[in-house]
Each structure stands twice: as structure tokens, then as C-alpha cells.
Amino acid sequence: MIAEEQRAWAYLSRVTEPPCPQLGALVDECGPVRAAELVRRGEVPDRLRDVTAARRDLDCAAADLELLARRGGRLITADDEEWPQLAFTGFGATAMRDRPRGSVPLVLWAVGPARLDEVAWRSAAIVGTRAATSYGEHVASDWAAALVEREVAVVSGGAYGIDGAAHRAALAGSGTTVAVLAGGIDVLYPAGHSALLHRIATSGLLVSEYPPGVRPARHRFLTRNRLVAAISGATVVVEAGLRSGAANTAAWAAAMGRVVCAVPGPVTSTASAGCHQLLRRGAELVTRPQEVLEIVGRMGELADDPQHPVSPLDDLSDVERTVYEALPGRGGATLGQIAVAAAMPAQQVLGPLTMLEIAGLIEQRDGQWRIARLQRKPTSGADRSV
Known part of the structure; x- marks a missing residue:
């Protein structure tokens, strides 16, 4: 990617709150450099001019790219081989058209050695409540370890609770884990996970559609969740309340036509109420990591033979x-x-x-x-x- 195009992509990444399908359409029509010029001059359709008016004079592209380079990161766009084209076909699903902020990201800011396209080829999201129980953290840890042992990347949101347990277990197993952020790559949130996120950036991948310096906000977490679902072959909800970010991620995954899995818990546990609701609505019931491996593997390559009780009569005619x-x-x-x-x-x-x-x-x-x-x-x- 030449420097001029990089600056154009970086500028467009900040000029409006992502995702913006109108901006994406303009880039598809005339390319990033020309699109950036038109946005700066306000020579764009009315709808796009309205949403870019507040930021079109804010050009931090050079500083943003310099910060990215210092951190050893890269800007991933649809022009790059690393762009997960196949995974992002989920944004074209019919159910996604009626969901606000359900369009494909314009660019992705990334730090870490893992390639996003390779991660998306064989990965599973493990998500859940921040207020996880010991049962939930145990399941998340054990399952993440089992997934990376079979070279399946673990995707999550870097939060406390289930997310953190999954990330830590993947790292402990020397596997690949991806944290999708709801703010800039230089704004590590939550602060208590800054060391964990630094470790992920060292061996896995930090990824965000927000440019540097952007602070996390509630609407950005909900928007971020669609990316967690998009780059994962299946979304596994370990524990979740009835209204939670994990349930929101599951909803995005279902809209994209991806497999949604839920782990059952005690009927008395409010931390599992969201999982039980997902199961009633048709989510896959999973009780062991091998069932997730079977879903994300290609043509059953990761499926283990189910274990059955052994009886002396098994071999009789x-x-x-x-x-x-x-x-x-x-x-x-x-x-x-x-x-x-x-x-x-x-x-x-x-x-x-x-x-x-x-x-x-x-x-x-x-x-x-x-x-x-x-x-x-x-x-x-x-x-x-x-």
C-alpha cells in the first residue's frame, strides 16, 4: 500500500463514526484517495456530507500512522491480502440489512503477528459476562485451551470475566488469540487488562476499526461485537445475563448465519439465564469443547469420535x-x-x-x-x- 493511499484510508477511518455504508460506497466507486478529496471538500451526497461535516477538517492521518508504526502495527483494508474477504461475506446476509451499524468495516487497525485472514479461517469466539462465576471461568479456560491445542484461534473482546479467562488460557497454551477492541489500539481497555492485551499484541492480534485515541463507549462495544462474530466460525456464549454484550454478539452471529453455541448452567444462576434463553431460541447446546471443534473444523476434520460406554456385548452379531x-x-x-x-x-x-x-x-x-x-x-x- 503506497503512502498516499494509507493516509487516505487513515483519514477516512476517522472522518465519521464507523461503520458508514455511504462512505464505503463512495470508496468502492472512486477509490480511497479520490474519496478522501471529495469528503474534505464536502462534494459528496447530502447524507454523507451530513455525517462527515463535523470531522472532515480533522486530519490526523500522519500522526495516526506514525503511532501505528511505532507499535509495529498495520492498517488492513479491502485492498490487502490479509483482509478476511470470505469471513466478511456474513455482512451481506439478508438479516444484516435491517440492523443498524451492520455493515462491513471500512478499515481495521491491527497490532500483532497473527494474520487476520488466517485467524478467520479457523477460529471460535468465546464470550460471556464480566461478572463470571468460577464455573464460567473454568469452562472458558478449559475450552480455550482445548481449542488452541487443535490450532483453532480464540476470539474475544478483552473484557473482564469470561473474555479474560479465554484469552489467558489461549496464551498459556501457546495458541493464537485475538482481542477485538471498542476503541483505538492505543487505548487499552479495561485498564486492568493492559498487561494481558500487551501479551496478546505480542503473540496474537489486537484489532479495531477505530483510529488511535478513540475512547471506548457503550455504543462502540455493541458495534464492536459484530466484528467478534464476523471473524469467528462459531460464537460460544459461556455465561450471559438476559441483557448482555455476549447476547448481543450472539445476535450478530445469528444474523450473519453463523453458528451460535450456548453452554448450559445451573437454572438458579442469573449468569446463565442468557445462555438458557439462547438455547430456547435455537442455539446449539454444547457441553464439551470437542463439540465446538466439530463445528469450526472443515468437513469434520476436528471432530473426535464420540465416546460411548463399553460393554462386552458391543461386538456381538x-x-x-x-x-x-x-x-x-x-x-x-x-x-x-x-x-x-x-x-x-x-x-x-x-x-x-x-x-x-x-x-x-x-x-x-x-x-x-x-x-x-x-x-x-x-x-x-x-x-x-x-
């Missing part, structure tokens, strides 16, 4: 299982009695009985067959009724 089930729970039965109970000719019963005896599941004594003493016969529905 249908005929052998039928014969085994024909044996009485207590005592023995003759070959003829077993044949009647199994509704099979006697000559067809003898072979399965022999195989069951070899397997150690049954034994023959005094002309009768019985279940081996050290084995327990699985009870059917009829057997359980007393």
Missing part, C-alpha cells in the same frame, strides 16, 4: 445378541428352551451359543446354558418392570 437375550436372567435353560425363547430353530441356536461360550459370556453346565457368573446381562424394559 444380531443373532448372537438374540440368543444371549433368550437366556434367563437366573438359572439355566436347555437348547430347546433357548430356541423357543429366541424363536429360532434349534440347529441355528447351537452355533451362536458356542461363540458366546468362547467369548466367556455364557457357560454350559449339566446340559443347560446360563449366563456366566461374572457377567451381568443387560436388562430390557420388561426386565426392569417389577
